[in-house]
Amino acid sequence: IGIDLGTTNSAVGYVDLGAPAGEHGLPPVRFFNIPQLVAPGEVAPRPILPSFLYLPGPYDLPAGATALPWNADQPDVIGEFAREQGVRVPGRLVASAKSWLSHAGVDRTAAILPWGAPDGVAQISPVDASTAYLAHIRAASNAQMAGDRVEEMFERQLVILTVPASFDEVARELTVTAATRAGIPHAVLLEEPLAAFYAWLARHEADWDTLLEDGQIVLVCDIGGGTTDFTIVGVATEGGRLKLNRWAVGDHLLLGGDNMDLALGRQVETRLMGQPGKLEPDRWVQLVYQCRKAKETLLGATGQEAVDITVMGSGGGLIAGTRKTQLTSTDVEELLLDGFFPAVAHDAQPSTERRSGLTELGLPYAQDPAITRHLAAFWRRFGELLSQETGRATPFQDYILFNGGALTPEQLRRRLRTIVGQWFQAEAGPNWQLPELSNPRPELAVAIGAAYYGLVRMGMGVRIGSGSPRAYYIGIQQEAPDEETIAAVCLVPRGVQEGFDVRLNAPIFDALANQPVTFQVYTSTTRTSDQLGDVVSLQPDEVSVLPPIRTVLRFGRKGVATRIPVQLAVRLTETGTLEIYCDSRKSEHRWPLQFDVRSEQEVAEEEAGEEGVSAAQVAAAQAIILATFDGQVTSDNPPEQVRKRLEAALDMSKETWPATVIRQLGDTLLATRDTRAATFHHETFWLNLLGFCLRPGFGDPADELRMKQVWGLYLNGLRFPQKVQSRTEWWIFWRRVGAGLATGKQLQIYEQTLPSLQSGSERKSSKSNRFHLGTAEEVEVWMMLANLERLPGQAKVELGRRLLRRRDGQLASKELWALSR
Missing domain, CATH: 2.60.34 (Substrate Binding Domain Of DNAk; Chain A, domain 1)
Incomplete structure (x- = not known):
């Protein structure tokens, strides 16, 4: 089974190993028409599954509208209807999950999609979205093709899952994680440009070695909805036979058909509104959707010259505020050819000038939209390698294989061939035209090639040598x-x-x-x-x-x-x-x-300021801690001065100390835990500073070890428990770090502290009352308990009820804070 998990569309091809052999002696690759919601409560098979996930609100859709034949309780919508419904309610639509999966500027495992979702919309992570698409494909296949036959279940087949050739290791690992969560634990990754070439081989298995010659070079140009990938496949003679080898892959380019739709949208918005950026998010998404449909129509084979674009008004001006215009085939061709496929020289370099319009919807799109400039830079980068492999002084492409939905229009493919042909006329001849290897189904070729690659892994078909490109x-x-x-x-x-x-x-x-x-x-x-x-x-x-x-x-x-x-x-x-x-x-x-x-932002924030803190400054700060909490009482190192002295040593206020620095100071404080309490003042300042340096008890790789050391403090208790100030700092400390404790330890604190929160008569009769709280410190206990997030729900309910019984629910601000937690 081959899965093309695309940015905009996904597709599935498969080979029935029990089917009769085709014309090349191998069983043929077939398509799986994927059942999906196409309207509320209506399921139909489609050759592609649009990679969209819609998260319905409580009143968006009628009851049963999201039910699937294999899951009547399906809560979300995936596929065609998700895309259509998302145009109506954009704030609930998850799109471009694959692009987010490769975005190092965010935590790809965090619930961030839909990006910029309004309040009340439960978000999911890019990994979760990818998992949902794969789980849908698996469940649909099992329901339609496997039935009750366990041996035909999707997860028991050889599954090939494609990724961009330029995906980094993190994006690849997260893709495998998504597949595993979707119930596909043994999926094999294949690069999409190679899959496209395998699709060509599937059609030319009998004659590929007569069509290609020793030393020739094939450029695979794959432009999908979200990414552009370049790959070079070479032909060489090994052992007297022609062999195919993948020689090079390009860098990750977040640039594709989605960018073209956004650019068209900005052009039309300017025409309608007088300047870009005037439409509200909902109307902007609807406009981009119309531009995408218009682009496909005007660049298609219909011959249509113009498409009407309508943007409805908003609020009370629904009708009066409606704007209309036309998008013509000339408009589309000029914008795409000049903006994305401009004629450039072979030594052109991509621009690094930041373009705000290309960071749409939070994604870090390539700064230069000119795909031809990126291609020129890619080819130059590997010129020396190609000369070594082919023996040609100035190697050029002998063939080009186009793939991806963005290159479906013949006008765009012709433009690319013409530009590349001009680069190498001196070497190939003045009338040379770059030949194109045919790809009749660019939107399905990757899924076809992935399924064919499954045959290759089983010892059949033609293998492309594809060792690590990096x-x-x-x-x-x-x-x-x-x-x-x-x-x-x-x-x-x-x-x-x-x-x-x-x-x-x-x-x-x-x-x-x-x-x-x-x-x-x-x-x-x-x-x-x-x-x-x-x-x-x-x-x-x-x-x-x-x-x-x-x-x-x-x-x-x-x-x-x-x-x-x-x-x-x-x-x-x-x-x-x-x-x-x-x-x-x-x-x-x-x-x-x-x-x-x-x-990257989280890491940058964590490390912010570290360049301004030298190792000598940190060492000086650590020396102050060691001298202050060495078990001695001296006038040289009073605990009341420790914060000011540390700020002076680090040359910054306590609130701006970098995370890694405060953890280093926390380690030094922990090293003095046995000598921390020369006086009760030493103990209170030590607790205050340690809690500040270790908060919130997790987030750093070594925090688990630190919390084991901290737990010993709880077991041993305070050195000066009779002092109210010591007890108050004690509860503040556990409030700051308690979230890093394991469930059992949080429960132990809860059970031992709860009797102290009883009424006066209950306290007298309780034999398990470990702590006797003063009025001021009781509020700190409530705030500490509120931060023990791993407590069972029943314990939290009990705490909430006790809190509401205090003063008949007339709570102070800190108590209200605890109740909200």
Whole structure:
């Protein structure tokens, strides 16, 4: 089964291994017409599943409108009707989930879609949306094709799931995660441009080696709804026979048919409203939808010259505010050809000038919409590699294979062929025209090719050699010749095959255990000679930076920070993802290293200001803590002055201390826990500062270890429990860090604290009353309990009822805060 999980549309192809062989001796690839809602309560099969998810409100649709034959209680809408209903209510429509899956600027596992949803709309993550599409395909297939036959269930088949060739490792891992959550645990990843080429091979299996010749180059140009992908496939003679090899892939370009629709929308909006940006979000989405339909009509084979565009008024001006215009085929061709496919020279460079209109709907679209400039830069980048592979001084494309719904119009394909032909007329001849390999179904070719690739994996058909198009490196601490150069070790050489599984015997590393560490991984598509274990110097312009790996290598029972000798291990899995491990050389420990999927903004905020805090400043601040809480009482280090002295040492106010700095200070404070309480003043200031540095008890890789140390404080209690100020700071401390405690520990605090919240008569009769609260500190206890989010629902109900009984519900502001929690 081949699944094209597209940005705008998804499709499914399959091969029935029990079917009679076709004309090439293999069973044919067929399409699965996917059942989906096409109207309220109406299900029909369609060759594509629009990649849209609609989240109905309580009164959007009539009862039963979202029911499916295999799930009468289906709450959401997926597919054609989701797309149509989303035009009416845009704030509830999830779109472009695949683009969000590759967006490093957000936490791709967080509930952020629909982007900018109004209050009251429950959002989901990009991973959840992808899971929903795959789960729909799986359930529809099982209901329609498998029935009660367990062996024919979707999840028991060989499933090939396609991704853009330019997807980074995090996006690939998250795609596999989505498939697993959808009940497809063993899906194999295949790059979409390769799938398109496999679709061509499926039609030309008997004669491909007569159509192509040794040394020739095929450019695959794949422009879908959300992404543009370039891939180079080469033809070479190996062992006396022609072989196909994937030689190069391009960078990730968030640029496709969606951008064309947005650009048309801005043009029409300016015509209707006098300037862009005047339409409200709902009317803007409706306009873009009309522009997409108009584009498909005007560039299609109908010959239609114009399409009416109508934007309804809003509010009381529904009719009076309605605006109308026409979009002509000339309008569309001029905007697309001049804006997205302009005639450029072969040495053109993509513009880096920021264009606000191309960051529509929160996505970081490519700054330069000119696909031809991106193609020129891609070809130049791999010129030297292609010369080595072909022996040609100035290699050029011998064929081009177009794919993706955006390239369905013949006008756009002809434009690209003409421009590329002009680049190489000196080498290929003045009348040379770049030949096109036929692709009659560009919207379905990826699904066809993915299913055919399933046959290839079973030993049938024609395989394209497709080792890793990238080399992978891990950054190391080593002297570099200049600030720009990156010292790194090659983990995965370019060109290795899936299943590559090695442990680096050299170089030998020391790793820091039991403390937060960060590993930085880089990739390069152009460095071809680096070998496994090579220590190399990388230049910023020849590598891409993957999200960092942030972790704690836990070693030993005591959790003491130490150095341990390790060796790195790496595996390129059969499913198409990268796994990296750190293996201890002195024990059996193996630590998996996983990429951080948080947003770049979150990480940037966490690290904000760190460049302004030197290691010497942090060391000075730590020295102040050690001197203040060393168990001695001296006039040189009064606890009342510790905050001001720390602010002076770090040269910034407490509220602006970076997260990593406060965690370092928190570790120093924890190291003084046995000597913290020379006086009750020392203890109160120590608790206040530690709570500030460890709040909210989670979020840093080492917080789990820290919370284990903190729990010992709770078990041992205060050194000065008779002092009201100490008790008050105690509850404030647990309010700040309590959210990081495990459920059992939160429950223990709740059970031991609850008797203290009883009425006076109840307190006298209670033998389990551990704490005797003063009036002022009781409010702090309520706020602390309100932050124990892992308490069972029944416990929260009990707390809420007790709180409402206080003073007949006449609660103070802090008590109201606790009740809302």
